[in-house]
Amino acid sequence: VAAALRAMPARTAHPWTVAELARVAAVSRSTLAARFKDRVGKGPLEYLTEWRIELAADQIRRGGETVATIARAVGYGSESAFSVAFKRTTGLSPRAYRSHLTRAG
Structure with missing residues (x-):
């Protein structure tokens, strides 16, 4: 392991x-x-997916990268597949997550 x-x-x-x-x-x-x-x-x-989404969420929090760029960086071949996995894990789409951070910050 x-x-x-x-x-x-x-x-x-x-x-x-x-x-x-x-x-x-x-x-x-x-x-x-x-x-x-x-x-x-x-x-x-399952572990790998959750870990990748944690990395992606951190990159979204830092800002500066597009969702497509972040998706590729954490191992997703398509922005769509990444968005589905992100929403399944966090309850928000990547864009909604970014928007939520912007409003909260």
Whole structure:
């Protein structure tokens, strides 16, 4: 699990799969999934998605980048897929999140 956790931030934009993370950790996919859930509390891709959204939210807070640029930087091939994941995780679209920060700040 530690090897997979180190690999994700080392290549943030990489399109990770469970199979690839399992290879990095030198275990089977099912073993990685079970150990990951046991140690981290969620599956590897769920963890990866939440981590990427946290990075993206931080970039949105700092400002200066477009949503499309942030989406690519955190591993999403399309702004649309990123927006869906962001809203599912935070409850707000990236633009609504940015707007909320602007009004609150």
